[in-house]
Amino acid sequence: MTHHIPVVEQILSANDRIADENRNRLDAAGVFALNFMASPGAGKTSLIEQTVRKLAGELRIGVVEGDIATSLDAERAAAAGAVSVQINTGGNCHLDAVMLSQALPQIALDKIDLLIVENVGNLVCPANFDLGTHRSVLVASIPEGDDKPYKYPGMYRGVNTLVINKIDLLPYVPFNMDFFQRGVETLNPGLKTFALSCRTGEGLDAWLDWIKAEIKAYRKI
Amino acid sequence: MTHHIPVVEQILSANDRIADENRNRLDAAGVFALNFMASPGAGKTSLIEQTVRKLAGELRIGVVEGDIATSLDAERAAAAGAVSVQINTGGNCHLDAVMLSQALPQIALDKIDLLIVENVGNLVCPANFDLGTHRSVLVASIPEGDDKPYKYPGMYRGVNTLVINKIDLLPYVPFNMDFFQRGVETLNPGLKTFALSCRTGEGLDAWLDWIKAEIKAYRKI
Numbered sequence: 001m002t003h004h005i006p007v008v009e010q011i012l013s014a015n016d017r018i019a020d021e022n023r024n025r026l027d028a029a030g031v032f033a034l035n036f037m038a039s040p041g042a043g044k045t046s047l048i049e050q051t052v053r054k055l056a057g058e059l060r061i062g063v064v065e066g067d068i069a070t071s072l073d074a075e076r077a078a079a080a081g082a083v084s085v086q087i088n089t090g091g092n093c094h095l096d097a098v099m100l101s102q103a104l105p106q107i108a109l110d111k112i113d114l115l116i117v118e119n120v121g122n123l124v125c126p127a128n129f130d131l132g133t134h135r136s137v138l139v140a141s142i143p144e145g146d147d148k149p150y151k152y153p154g155m156y157r158g159v160n161t162l163v164i165n166k167i168d169l170l171p172y173v174p175f176n177m178d179f180f181q182r183g184v185e186t187l188n189p190g191l192k193t194f195a196l197s198c199r200t201g202e203g204l205d206a207w208l209d210w211i212k213a214e215i216k217a218y219r220k221i
Numbered sequence: 222m223t224h225h226i227p228v229v230e231q232i233l234s235a236n237d238r239i240a241d242e243n244r245n246r247l248d249a250a251g252v253f254a255l256n257f258m259a260s261p262g263a264g265k266t267s268l269i270e271q272t273v274r275k276l277a278g279e280l281r282i283g284v285v286e287g288d289i290a291t292s293l294d295a296e297r298a299a300a301a302g303a304v305s306v307q308i309n310t311g312g313n314c315h316l317d318a319v320m321l322s323q324a325l326p327q328i329a330l331d332k333i334d335l336l337i338v339e340n341v342g343n344l345v346c347p348a349n350f351d352l353g354t355h356r357s358v359l360v361a362s363i364p365e366g367d368d369k370p371y372k373y374p375g376m377y378r379g380v381n382t383l384v385i386n387k388i389d390l391l392p393y394v395p396f397n398m399d400f401f402q403r404g405v406e407t408l409n410p411g412l413k414t415f416a417l418s419c420r421t422g423e424g425l426d427a428w429l430d431w432i433k434a435e436i437k438a439y440r441k442i
């Protein structure tokens with residue numbers, strides 16, 4: 001978000017309308033969808049690679065990658081085995097529901113069970129735009145520091161699930177887990193949280209079990 | 222930046238006018254000013270702490286901290302020995318020239334040699350807003366990954382100086398320095414670059430020498 005100008009409210013309400021359309025489209029195909037948000041370099045793409053690889057054979061996964069430039073992330077998701085589509089925002093600092101609505105027709109929704117949307121790396125702006133996914137996942141990472149919930153409250157307040165990535169770096173950087181989690185708890189009490197390392201694989205199983213349980217629950221609705 | 226709506230151009234040109242006013246105010250007081258930009262957690266505040274501590278006795282330093290919420294960073298800068306002021310943007314994803322113009326009267330400019338402005342942690346939006354500083358410094362960090370120049374070209378293209386922080390983590394994370402620097406060189410040929418670790422102090426001297434040389438050159442103009 002930039003300045004507080006009247007037009008912003010209209011943009012947000014138009015966005016919400018298109019987000020609802022996206023959700024209806026996903027629901028019609030029975031596709032459960034997650035919106036991954038994070039700082040640049042927290043490990044969203046690595047988490048997608050690991051998730052796609054480990055769930056291959058169990059779930060068919062589609063990935064929509066949002067970046068300002070390049071198709072590097074879509075290539076990584078495709079190499080891991082996902083059906084992947086790249087959105088280049090051309091300077092825009094977040095995805096919005098219109099961008100996702102333009103990407104959806106490029107994925108055969110009847111051939112996937114789970115859609116992961118990777119937002120632009122940004123701990124501020126993406127929090128304001130519902131895309132039409134069912135859950136939002138914030139990927140934090142240890143080297144970013146333990147003060148981030150306090151400094152980026154909008155993002156931490158708005159998400160449904162938190163992944164704390166790069167726990168293998170805990171011995172090498174100053175990070176007070178209690179201080180971090182107190183900040184999270186104040187903003188988002190009881191937030192479902194997974195601490196893991198995409199690099200070593202530690203903690204991944206609980207995250208994968210959560211995804212499978214969420215999809216099971218979604219199908220029962 | 223959000224959407225490409227006409228009002229944005231007017232905002233940017235108004236911003237540039239106020240940025241020029243800020244620069245005139247700094248020049249009238251003979252204060253050299255740097256705008257630090259980075260992803261959340263790359264180490265802007267740590268670099269400020271180290272810079273203030275190491276240059277104490279040689280240079281009088283003022284710090285303007287930009288954050289969405291909290292005064293944690295201003296407290297850290299003050300504890301290191303700087304005159305510090307906190308701007309809370311209240312949700313805004315970047316500083317702009319108006320915000321800096323409101324912070325400047327809170328600092329006795331005739332009592333400092335160097336002003337460091339720490340922008341909101343964001344690798345996209347701050348690049349679009351001149352604040353009225355003399356140089357912009359991008360703080361990258363090793364755990365963010367080596368693909369960031371390719372994925373955030375606007376930021377890498379627009380800055381005058383690059384600090385690569387957290388080189389002490391190179392043994393623990395995958396990071397191809399050649400690939401990273403090729404990306405930087407394509408976007409911003411010959412960009413002045415310092416690789417260092419705020420944690421171990423490695424590489425800090427060259428950075429501090431650069432600041433001192435820049436201030437010397439600024440005073441000769």
